Amino acid sequence: MPAPESPLIIALDYADLGAALQLADALDPARCRVKVGKELFTRVGPVAVEALHRRGFQVFLDLKFHDIPNTVAGAVEAAADQGVWMVNVHASGGRRMMEASAERLAKRGLETHLIAVTVLTSMADGELQETGVSGSALAQVERLATLTLESGLDGVVCSARESARLRELCGAGFLRVTPGIRPASAGQGDQRRVMTPDAAMAAGSTHLVIGRAVTQAADPMAALADIERTLARRS
């Protein structure tokens, strides 16, 4: 199956595999990728990834590993051994942790994209400062993206509000995967650094992670079609 050209990654944030696969079966693997995150993976484990691979999807395994270098490198290798398209770690785990993970994939010749979360899109400046980070979310994202690039990873998770700056700072080829995507009509919920799908693409995001705007919609496929239409109008 050829890789989808679409930047869309649909977050299958469900508590059971049946619900996740019900949506997956309505989606077209030629038109989007899917993300398996902490809730679904903790409930059902690798069978979720296997079921999605059997349906032809490229899978982003979003477990945001954050631990000592040896442990994270092993976890990243385990994810790549499942054949996932993308896996992530927390950039705040530091340079040695990220380097060990990238080196482990390179040594094994595994082609899974390895990216790092900079500052969670649910955090605004004030909340970030409560954790001991002085300065703005943007400054911290810039710092961690630079560290991620230097550590040999393929890109970052950031908010679309930082995409333009990171394209400038880290180069166009460095992936900018952006959650916190909200169509104009949707509330922000627990997210803080949000943007609409078309504004995010205009800002330079390479991929858009979309969860509840589709999964919690009364008609998920209509919600997705609306997003696809707004993106098509741009091109």
Ligand SMILES: O=C(O)c1cc(=O)[nH]c(=O)n1[C@@H]1O[C@H](COP(=O)(O)O)[C@@H](O)[C@H]1O
């Ligand atoms: O790594 C992620 O995917 C991620 C990083 C981040 O900073 N913010 C963030 O929301 N995410 C994930 O992206 C998805 C966003 O979901 P919605 O807010 O429902 O669109 C969730 O699965 C989050 O776990």
